[in-house]
Each structure stands twice: as C-alpha cells, then as structure tokens.
Amino acid sequence: MTAKSAAAAARATVYGYPRQGANRELKKAVEGYWKGRVTADALRETAAELRRTTWRQLAESGVHEVPTGDFSYYDHVLDTSVMVGAVPARHRASFEADALDGYFAMARGTQDVAPLEMTKWFDTNYHYLVPELGPDTVFATDSAKQVAEFKEALALGLSARPVLVGPVTYLLLAKPAPGVAADFEPLTLLDRLLPVYAEVLADLRAAGAPWVQLDEPALVQDRTPAELNAATRAYRELGALADRPKLLVASYFDRLGDALPVLAKAPVDGLALDFTDAAAANLDDLAAAGGLPGKRLVAGVVNGRNIWINDLEKSLATLGTLLGLADRVDVAASCSLLHVPIDAAAERDIDPQILRWLAFARQKTTEIVALAKGLSQGTDTIAADLAANRADLASRAGSAITHDPAVRARAAAVTDADGRRSQPYAERVAAQRAHLGLPLLPTTTIGSFPQTTALRTARADLRAGRLDTPGYEERIRNEIREVISFQEKTGIDVLVHGEPERNDMVQYFAEQLTGYLATQHGWVQSYGTRYVRPPVLAGDISRPEPMTVRWTSYANSLTDRPVKGMLTGPVTMLAWSFVRDDQPLGDTARQVALALRDEVNDLEAAGTSVIQVDEPALRETLPLRAADRAAYLYWATESFRLTTSGVRPDTQIHTHMCYAEFGDIVQAIDDLDADVISLEAARSHMQVARELAGHGYPREAGPGVYDIHSPRVPDAAEAAALLRKGLEAIPPERLWVNPDCGLKTRGWPETRASLENLVTAARTVRAEL
Ligand code: GLN
Ligand code: ZN
Numbered sequence: 001m002t003a004k005s006a007a008a009a010a011r012a013t014v015y016g017y018p019r020q021g022a023n024r025e026l027k028k029a030v031e032g033y034w035k036g037r038v039t040a041d042a043l044r045e046t047a048a049e050l051r052r053t054t055w056r057q058l059a060e061s062g063v064h065e066v067p068t069g070d071f072s073y074y075d076h077v078l079d080t081s082v083m084v085g086a087v088p089a090r091h092r093a094s095f096e097a098d099a100l101d102g103y104f105a106m107a108r109g110t111q112d113v114a115p116l117e118m119t120k121w122f123d124t125n126y127h128y129l130v131p132e133l134g135p136d137t138v139f140a141t142d143s144a145k146q147v148a149e150f151k152e153a154l155a156l157g158l159s160a161r162p163v164l165v166g167p168v169t170y171l172l173l174a175k176p177a178p179g180v181a182a183d184f185e186p187l188t189l190l191d192r193l194l195p196v197y198a199e200v201l202a203d204l205r206a207a208g209a210p211w212v213q214l215d216e217p218a219l220v221q222d223r224t225p226a227e228l229n230a231a232t233r234a235y236r237e238l239g240a241l242a243d244r245p246k247l248l249v250a251s252y253f254d255r256l257g258d259a260l261p262v263l264a265k266a267p268v269d270g271l272a273l274d275f276t277d278a279a280a281a282n283l284d285d286l287a288a289a290g291g292l293p294g295k296r297l298v299a300g301v302v303n304g305r306n307i308w309i310n311d312l313e314k315s316l317a318t319l320g321t322l323l324g325l326a327d328r329v330d331v332a333a334s335c336s337l338l339h340v341p342i343d344a345a346a347e348r349d350i351d352p353q354i355l356r357w358l359a360f361a362r363q364k365t366t367e368i369v370a371l372a373k374g375l376s377q378g379t380d381t382i383a384a385d386l387a388a389n390r391a392d393l394a395s396r397a398g399s400a401i402t403h404d405p406a407v408r409a410r411a412a413a414v415t416d417a418d419g420r421r422s423q424p425y426a427e428r429v430a431a432q433r434a435h436l437g438l439p440l441l442p443t444t445t446i447g448s449f450p451q452t453t454a455l456r457t458a459r460a461d462l463r464a465g466r467l468d469t470p471g472y473e474e475r476i477r478n479e480i481r482e483v484i485s486f487q488e489k490t491g492i493d494v495l496v497h498g499e500p501e502r503n504d505m506v507q508y509f510a511e512q513l514t515g516y517l518a519t520q521h522g523w524v525q526s527y528g529t530r531y532v533r534p535p536v537l538a539g540d541i542s543r544p545e546p547m548t549v550r551w552t553s554y555a556n557s558l559t560d561r562p563v564k565g566m567l568t569g570p571v572t573m574l575a576w577s578f579v580r581d582d583q584p585l586g587d588t589a590r591q592v593a594l595a596l597r598d599e600v601n602d603l604e605a606a607g608t609s610v611i612q613v614d615e616p617a618l619r620e621t622l623p624l625r626a627a628d629r630a631a632y633l634y635w636a637t638e639s640f641r642l643t644t645s646g647v648r649p650d651t652q653i654h655t656h657m658c659y660a661e662f663g664d665i666v667q668a669i670d671d672l673d674a675d676v677i678s679l680e681a682a683r684s685h686m687q688v689a690r691e692l693a694g695h696g697y698p699r700e701a702g703p704g705v706y707d708i709h710s711p712r713v714p715d716a717a718e719a720a721a722l723l724r725k726g727l728e729a730i731p732p733e734r735l736w737v738n739p740d741c742g743l744k745t746r747g748w749p750e751t752r753a754s755l756e757n758l759v760t761a762a763r764t765v766r767a768e769l
Pocket of ligand 2: 446616656657658740741742
C-alpha cells in the first residue's frame with residue numbers, strides 16, 4: 001500500500017475517556033448507592049447514560065472509533081479481575097450473593113473483610129486495585145461487562161473497539177494473595193489466563209467487534225528476558241486463535257524499548273504506540289524494527305496526560321514519517337484520557353489568553369480529529385485549525401506569564417554552592433543540639449492535626465462570602481491555639497501549628513504562587529470516587545509574599561517550645577500538579593524551589609528553628625525505566641537542597657515521606673541533606689529503621705510508631721515496643737518519636753489518646769537508656 005492510500009484511511013480514536021461525567025454524576029450516584037439513597041438500577045442507569053453521552057460526544061466531534069469497556073464504577077483493573085474470575089477467596093461469597101456489592105466490597109472492604117490493596121497506576125496519580133493471585137488461582141471467564149458495553153455503543157450506530165487490560169500487564173500488576181509465598185510470580189499463571197482471554201475475545205467477536213484493544217503498558221518498564229518471552233508467547237497464542245477479532249496491542253507512558261520488536265513481530269493486527277516526547281524513541285525504534293508492514297499503527301501523538309494544546313504541525317510531521325512504516329496509520333491520544341479533566345471550556349475563571357493554551361479531554365479529542373483529517377485529506381483541509389494552533393502556541397511561548405525575566409535570571413544564576421548548607425551535616429548537628437536543647441528521643445508530629453468539619457465549613461463559608469477574611473482567620477488562630485495548648489499539655493517536644501489553613505498540601509501553596517493556576521472543574525480520578533483538581537504549573541513561578549510565616553509565627557508566639565515550620569517540597573509540588581511541557585521538569589522544579597527557599601528563609605528570620613519540607617512524592621515520581629532515574633534524582637534532590645540550604649547551621653531541616661519501601665532511594669534521601677527524616681514504619685514493625693541502618697544512613701530519623709491510617713489507638717506499651725525495636729537499628733541520639741504521617745484525616749479523640757500514649761512511650765524508653 002502506498003503512503004497516500006495509508007493516509008486516506010487515517011481514523012481518529014481514543015483508548016478511554018474520563019468516567020465521572022461533566023458534573024461528577026458518577027461520584028454522586030456511586031456514593032449515593034453506598035449510602036442506600038440510590039438504587040442499583042438507578043446507579044446502572046446513570047452509568048449507562050454517562051457512557052452514551054461520552055460516546056455521542058466523541059462521535060459528534062468526529063472520532064471514528066469509540067472505546068468501550070473503559071468505563072468503570074471504581075477501577076478498570078478491578079473490572080479485569082472480575083472478567084477473569086480472580087475474586088479473592090475472602091470476597092467470593094459476597095460477590096456471588098450480589099455482584100455489585102461484592103465488587104464494591106473488593107474495592108473498599110467491609111467491616112469484616114479487607115479490600116484489595118491499592119497502588120499507583122504506573123507513574124500517574126490514578127490508583128488501581130492490585131489483583132491477588134496464587135498457585136491455586138482458578139480463572140473463569142466473565143465477559144458480560146465487556147460484551148454489554150460494546151453492544152450499547154453498537155446500538156447507537158457507532159463503530160466501537162473494546163479496550164481490555166492485556167494479559168501480560170494484568171499479571172505483572174498482580175501480587176501474591178495473602179498466605180501465598182512472597183516470591184510467587186503471578187506471571188507463571190499466563191498459560192492458565194490465556195484461555196480466558198481467548199474466550200473474552202471470542203465473545204466480543206460474536207457480539208460483532210471487528211477490533212479489540214489489549215493494553216500492555218507494563219511493557220514500557222524494564223522487563224526481563226523471561227517477561228519478554230511471556231509477551232511473545234501470549235501474543236503468539238492469542239494471534240493464532242481462529243475466528244478472533246483483530247487485535248490491537250497498545251502501550252503508553254514511555255518507550256517500548258526491547259518490547260517493541262517483540263510486539264512488532266507478534267501475529268497481531270496492529271500496535272498503538274506513544275509518540276509524545278517522553279516516548280520519542282519509539283519512532284526510531286519502530287523504524288529500526290522494520291516498521292509494521294501489513295499492520296495498523298495507532299499513533300499516540302496527542303499527549304493524554306498533560307493539559308496543554310498539541311503542536312499540530314509537529315504531530316503532522318511525526319504522522320507523516322509514520323506513514324512510511326505501517327499499512328495504515330490512525331491518530332490517538334498517547335494514553336486513555338482518564339488522566340485529564342473533561343472540558344477546558346467549563347473554566348470561567350482562567351484568563352482567556354491562558355485558556356487557549358489548555359486542552360482537556362474534549363479539546364484533545366478535537367485535536368485528534370483534526371490531525372486525522374489533515375493526514376487523510378491534506379493539511380490544507382485543516383488550515384484554519386493549524387493557523388489558530390500556531391497563534392496559540394506563539395502566544396504561550398511569547399507570554400510574560402511563561403517568561404518572567406526576573407525568575408529566569410535568578411534560576412540561571414543558581415550555583416552549586418546555593419544548593420549546599422554552609423556546614424556539612426556532621427558539624428551542624430552539634431550546633432542544632434545546642435540551639436534546640438531537646439531530650440533524647442524527641443517527640444513531634446508530621447504537621448497536620450484533625451481537619452474538623454467546622455474548619456471545612458469555615459472555608460466553604462469564606463468562599464461563598466458567608467464569612468469574611470478576618471472572621472475566617474480568627475477561626476484559624478483559634479484552631480492553632482487549641483493545637484498548641486494540647487501539644488504543650490501532652491508534653492510534645494517539637495510542636496506544629498496543625499495546618500488548619502490548608503485546603504490541600506499542594507493547592508494551598510499553588511494558590512499563593514504566581515505562575516500557578518487553579519481550575520474550577522478540572523477533576524481527575526485519583527481512585528474510586530475520589531477526584532482531585534491538580535493545579536496547573538502554567539508559567540514562571542515566583543512568590544509575591546510569604547505564605548505560611550504568619551501562622552507559624554502566631555503559633556510560635558504561644559509557646560516557649562520550638563514550633564516546626566511546615567512546607568510542601570518542590571518535587572511534590574510538581575508531582576501533584578499538571579506540569580509544563582515547554583521546559584524540562586528540572587527547570588520548573590528549580591523555580592518552585594527558589595520560591596520555597598524564600599519561604600524557608602523567611603520562616604527562619606521570623607524565629608523558626610525547625611522547618612519541615614515534605615516530599616512524599618519523591619519516590620512515586622521515579623521514572624518508569626531505571627536508565628532515566630539518575631537524571632530525575634539529580635534535579636529532584638537538587639531542588640530540595642535549593643529549597644532548604646539557605647538557613648543557618650543551627651536551624652534544623654526535617655523532611656517527611658509517607659512510605660515504608662525506599663531501599664532503592666536511600667542514596668537520594670541522603671543527598672537531600674536534611675537533618676531529620678520521618679517515615680512510615682508502624683505497620684512494618686520498624687523495617688524502615690533497619691533499612692536505614694543497613695544503608696549506613698548517618699542522620700536523625702523518626703520511623704513512625706503510630707499508624708495514622710486507622711482509627712485504632714496504639715497503647716503506650718505497643719509504641720514503646722516499637723521504639724525499642726527502632727533503637728536496635730538507630731542509636732538514641734538519632735531516633736525521633738512521631739506518628740507515620742499527618743493527622744488531618746483522624747478524629748480528635750483518637751488523636752489525643754494516641755499522642756498521649758506516644759509521649760508516655762518516649763518517656764518510658766528514655767528512662768531505660
Ligand atoms: N505535613 C503534611 C501533613 O501533616 C504531610 C502530609 C503527607 O505526608 N502527605 O498532613
Ligand atoms: Zn505522610
């Protein structure tokens with residue numbers, strides 16, 4: 001087939017769409033169902049209506065092939081577990097009694113039965129429910145959801161393509177079920193799983209599906225030869241099925257690398273590849289593998305996980321190159337549009353000039369359609385789109401918002417020395433001890449205290465104009481007074497102000513930094529019915545005025561004990577926002593770091609001797625491929641140091657991370673050059689302390705002794721036992737006593753009791769030293 005006729009066939013498609021509905025109707029219906037206010041039938045009808053609305057919109061905007069099966073009441077990986085019959089034994093009875101309730105029980109747990117574990121979907125902020133498998137797992141086909149949703153789209157007269165999580169990715173995302181040996185490898189179940197996929201494919205074929213998409217994003221991660229062999233086998237077997245639909249194997253989030261030739265050679269009918277900057281190597285790798293002669297290539301040229309308009313001319317150039325490499329080239333977003341909000345046009349408060357730079361799911365769909373048209377019918381048929389796109393890109397590139405000379409000059413002038421404390425850790429630790437005068441095993445908390453309904457109501461009242469700013473701030477000061485007085489009474493050594501002013505640990509700062517944008521309706525699913533509105537790093541970042549100093553100072557004025565200042569670190573600010581795509585991440589991180597550095601210095605100048613900079617996202621932002629990690633950790637640790645190194649040697653810098661597994665980043669944690677780190681450890685019995693010691697970590701550390709993820713109150717003996725365990729790994733002069741994480745989701749009664757017990761435990765163990 002010539003390049004010209006390949007282009008003539010170009011179609012526009014997507015792999016998935018936000019599920020929630022324009023007004024988060026799905027969240028309301030699902031939560032209503034949980035509370036018994038919405039019937040199962042009403043929930044099903046809401047869901048079906050949302051699917052129809054989405055499909056119609058996609059079709060009306062010119063998408064040729066709509067995805068089906070990507071919809072979910074909670075999570076598409078959990079849906080896959082249902083599809084293959086991998087319902088954990090502890091949930092089976094309830095699932096068999098009522099599939100919908102059993103489904104939600106797997107997702108959320110019940111009073112008596114634990115839910116499936118939840119973890120992040122690759123390097124996005126979406127969380128999936130981890131399949132639990134073991135040597136005894138018996139798979140069974142349940143294609144009902146896939147078939148029904150496909151038929152719904154068909155009934156609308158649409159051309160549709162079911163999208164499934166592929167078998168290799170499904171197994172690679174799974175973990176050994178409780179009670180199964182930890183070294184059990186779910187991938188060993190592949191031969192048992194493939195017949196289930198074969199049946200699902202046959203059912204979809206029988207329902208009339210010409211194509212089925214199998215998503216294999218796990219293949220963009222570093223994979224062993226055995227894992228690549230498994231992929232070869234899987235697709236050889238599925239490809240060899242008689243009377244099957246055509247198979248499209250999709251990957252996204254990064255380059256396929258060694259997996260590309262594996263999939264290119266597989267007897268499937270098409271590949272969907274990511275061609276955005278992060279996966280740019282796919283283009284050369286595909287050419288090197290000899291292209292996809294005789295196959296369909298779906299080109300993910302529109303970034304499915306940022307919120308920026310596409311560079312249409314650049315995409316057309318990529319598509320033009322691809323025309324020579326496959327039998328047919330279609331146009332898509334790089335991944336499901338699940339990771340972006342629905343419609344930028346719904347934003348009323350964003351400067352119209354900036355709004356033109358933004359593309360949410362609807363705008364991205366329009367871009368995909370335009371690109372497919374330009375590719376098929378010639379670029380002159382989309383001349384108006386191209387002209388508008390060129391103007392919008394130029395407006396963004398030339399804007400004073402994206403190019404603030406003062407911010408740029410400052411960032412460019414940063415030297416190595418700016419990112420280094422004036423004294424090395426070993427020297428400044430003595431200055432800090434003298435300055436702070438803390439006991440051995442000092443007690444502290446991670447920052448937040450319970451965010452009560454009263455506080456949230458006050459914030460809502462302020463927004464709605466029912467409460468004025470002085471009135472609101474008075475409430476915040478009242479709260480700080482209470483938190484400080486409780487901590488003093490309880491005998492905590494390093495106090496916090498409790499973070500009552502924060503709506504969210506990123507948003508609060510984003511709202512005060514120039515160059516950051518908030519959205520009104522930019523909801524993105526985080527997990528289940530939880531949606532977040534990540535702020536947008538839109539321009540160069542600067543700090544017009546101090547952000548937290550008055551709250552910390554107020555808290556300081558109420559007590560003689562040290563009050564710890566509290567900030568969110570630059571890496572976390574980036575990780576939980578939409579980032580710029582017009583400059584390297586490291587440049588954005590440096591700008592944020594410089595703004596935060598001013599805040600740190602101002603806190604110190606206002607008399608704060610202990611300052612905590614939280615970086616819970618340091619590890620979750622690790623690139624998917626090991627080869628890319630060093631470069632990431634370089635700018636990540638540099639930006640943290642830039643934030644914190646402007647202070648005197650006797651000012652103590654803390655950091656906090658909320659996870660227990662970090663063996664692979666201990667060096668990076670050391671490179672932060674913080675004085676004290678607090679980490680999650682209560683559930684893992686101080687495993688963290690042993691790991692830190694095992695890696696020779698030389699600094700002070702507070703492995704958590706109070707699991708804040710549960711309302712359970714640990715008694716003093718239990719906390720003391722954990723501390724003694726901690727002391728086996730970390731010497732008393734370097735061990736801190738604190739909870740696992742912030743207390744904002746906890747209630748006051750359990751917080752009070754737990755912290756009292758924690759102080760008692762510290763005193764008991766101190767007396768034994
Ligand atoms: N200082 C924050 C708090 O206490 C830290 C939150 C976090 O680690 N995610 O809430
Ligand atoms: Zn935490």
